Amino acid sequence: MANEESFHIYPIAESAITIEYGKEPAIAANQVLLRFQQSFHSVPFTGFTDTSITYNSLTVFFDPGHIFAKGQPSPLAFVTDLIRKRIRSFSGSDLQTPIPGNHHLIPVCYEAAMAPDLPAVAAFHQTSSDAIIQAHCAEDWYVFMIGFNPGFSYMGILPDTLAMPRKQRPALQVAAGSVGIAGKQTGIYPNTSPGGWQIIGRTPLLVFDLREAEPCLFKAGDTVRFTRIDLATFQYLNQHASP
Amino acid sequence: MRVLKSGICTIQDLGRFGNRNRGLPVSGFMDPLAAKLGNLLTGNDSNAASLEISRGAFSASFETTCLLALTGKGYTAYISGRPIPFYHPFLIKAGEFLQLFPKETGFTYLSVHGGIRSNPVFGSRSTHLASKLGGQEGRPLRAGDQLPVTVLPDENGQRIIDYLLKASNHHQVGLSHSVLPDYTCQEIRFIAGAEYSWFSGEALNLLQSSGFRPSALSNRMGSRFTGPELKRIHTAELLSQAVLPGTIQVSPDGQLLVLFADAQTTGGYPRIGQIIQADLHLAAQCSVDNVLHFKQVSIENAENLLLQQEKQLLQLKRDYYLYFS
Numbered sequence: 001m002a003n004e005e006s007f008h009i010y011p012i013a014e015s016a017i018t019i020e021y022g023k024e025p026a027i028a029a030n031q032v033l034l035r036f037q038q039s040f041h042s043v044p045f046t047g048f049t050d051t052s053i054t055y056n057s058l059t060v061f062f063d064p065g066h067i068f069a070k071g072q073p074s075p076l077a078f079v080t081d082l083i084r085k086r087i088r089s090f091s092g093s094d095l096q097t098p099i100p101g102n103h104h105l106i107p108v109c110y111e112a113a114m115a116p117d118l119p120a121v122a123a124f125h126q127t128s129s130d131a132i133i134q135a136h137c138a139e140d141w142y143v144f145m146i147g148f149n150p151g152f153s154y155m156g157i158l159p160d161t162l163a164m165p166r167k168q169r170p171a172l173q174v175a176a177g178s179v180g181i182a183g184k185q186t187g188i189y190p191n192t193s194p195g196g197w198q199i200i201g202r203t204p205l206l207v208f209d210l211r212e213a214e215p216c217l218f219k220a221g222d223t224v225r226f227t228r229i230d231l232a233t234f235q236y237l238n239q240h241a242s243p
Numbered sequence: 244m245r246v247l248k249s250g251i252c253t254i255q256d257l258g259r260f261g262n263r264n265r266g267l268p269v270s271g272f273m274d275p276l277a278a279k280l281g282n283l284l285t286g287n288d289s290n291a292a293s294l295e296i297s298r299g300a301f302s303a304s305f306e307t308t309c310l311l312a313l314t315g316k317g318y319t320a321y322i323s324g325r326p327i328p329f330y331h332p333f334l335i336k337a338g339e340f341l342q343l344f345p346k347e348t349g350f351t352y353l354s355v356h357g358g359i360r361s362n363p364v365f366g367s368r369s370t371h372l373a374s375k376l377g378g379q380e381g382r383p384l385r386a387g388d389q390l391p392v393t394v395l396p397d398e399n400g401q402r403i404i405d406y407l408l409k410a411s412n413h414h415q416v417g418l419s420h421s422v423l424p425d426y427t428c429q430e431i432r433f434i435a436g437a438e439y440s441w442f443s444g445e446a447l448n449l450l451q452s453s454g455f456r457p458s459a460l461s462n463r464m465g466s467r468f469t470g471p472e473l474k475r476i477h478t479a480e481l482l483s484q485a486v487l488p489g490t491i492q493v494s495p496d497g498q499l500l501v502l503f504a505d506a507q508t509t510g511g512y513p514r515i516g517q518i519i520q521a522d523l524h525l526a527a528q529c530s531v532d533n534v535l536h537f538k539q540v541s542i543e544n545a546e547n548l549l550l551q552q553e554k555q556l557l558q559l560k561r562d563y564y565l566y567f568s
Contacts (some may be wrong), residue, residue, distance in 0.1 A: 011542050012437055013487055014549050025482065039265075052263040052508055053484040061263070064520075064546065076546050147483055147509030148372045150266040154483065183480075186479035191374070208266075210364075210376060216265045232253040235442045 001009025002092035005148075007087055009051060011076055013126070015049075017083060018059045025055040025157055027142050033058040034221050036086065040189050045082055046070050053220050059122045072088075078205075101143070106203050106227045109234035111219045114202035116176070117170050121198050130236050132200065135162050136179075136226055141186055143222040151201035153218045158184045170196035177202045179226070204229075204237035244309070244355065246388040250345065254359050254390075254529045255380035255504075256292045259367035269488065270369040270377070271349045273297075273463060273504050274524040276424050277315035281354030282509035283560050284312035284332045284418070286399040292360030292368035294384070296351045301343040303353075305335050307394060310356035312402050316426050316528050317349025331417035334407045348530030349426070356400040357393025371505060372463070374478070402567040406428020416566065422559060424524055429516060429533060431526050432540045432548075438481065442493070446473035448514065454534035455499055463505040468535065472497030473515065487508040489526075491537075503527050516566030519545040521552045 008020040019036065022029040030053070037051045037058055047067035052059045061082060067075035110118060110133045122129045140206035158181065166182040171194065176187045180197025189195055190208035205218040218224065229237070255278070258271025268529070272278035272295060278287045294317065303444060313320050313329045320327040321342045327333055335341055343351065360370050361379060371379025379388055396404055406416070455468035473493050485508065486492065492500040492512035500512065518526050529535055
């Protein structure tokens, strides 16, 4: 049985209850929350509408009016109780089995025109741009969550040799496909938007495409390996509409 | 239905649920209470797609007789120079024009029996402009747009239409004042947010004792409210957490950021509070010349107020249909 005490469960609205687990980003904790998330989506309770996973929390959304109409005087009490029971139903070993995610090989062009902040990141770590690129391509990054904007992925955990605070003043326009660093996170801007992450490259791939049945290329639990391409390869592979 | 003139007008329904893990916002009506009342008056389910009109003049013509209702705030309406009251069902005949003129800031809903039959995207007809999704090709309506509406009314709709067709009944039936949203109310109730304790006692006092004015920089995603600087005692950076319409975040310069229908799915600013669902429409309809006051209630209280509102809507719907049967 999962140890209920380690989960902090509290409402954030009349229609949403958060399960918080741990204080720091950790892959193992995110995997446990993913396990709960899958459970709610595959066996939804009456009135369930959605979940939202983050680094260290899973928020369960529901329709209070619907649950009330089914005879529950307090939808919040009903869902809180249900979440506790669901957590207890998992055994410790259930929660330790890794959840298989997809692995993605993502081409990134780190050439100057597409990496406006790469020199600043290299300077911050007192090393060369090449060393930064090598480190960024040297490991598989784990996708913790999709959020903020449609399709925006939060990956990590970057080592201290790559981590860098976000910009003091966000850039007004970050190109679609831009790959950035913020603290110990790395991620890809799906669409052109303002943004505060340090941009070190750009992928020619669309990571969010509404024409697809599943518009998001990534989901929480996936892993991503970046691989360096040159400008000609970027142009050959480019899926972004020309501006 | 043909749009002849459109200010800022989008197609919305109750929202797009189940897509938070794609980072897609819920969207939907900014003032769900007004829109639900409009759908009730036109014999629709609450989720029927309606037009949300928020800036500039609007006009449309109709090819067939349609059962309509106007709800919300901000506009005056006319058919052929004849003023049309809000919160009343009315008929527009083939060839007639409906004209709306802005009066003050606000969202007005035009509900049509059967709803606007545009194509749903990911389970909803709501327009999300930032991702060019839903509604009419993911964009605001513009002059020349032809919107599909139901030609054959259902049983409830037909009863209301038959009633209104007797000329003497025109505009006679409408909602009483006691059930309408009170947009003059400047007290917005909230529950403590998850990071409530990150703020100084003084900041928490200021939150309830000061007035807050919405800035001109507001849209369907959210609004910045200007007031005294709310200082934090706990200054750690927050890991991004779930946010939703009604979440009150505090920006690094100590100002309130209130999220509305197009709220992002997660956010990294501390959540000082959450506007109760029963009051969210009042905050969304607040105009720049209003000053809002926030009042804290318990989560149990918030839930009761919401369930009361839901019960009242259900009762109203029963009474309304009974009236025509």
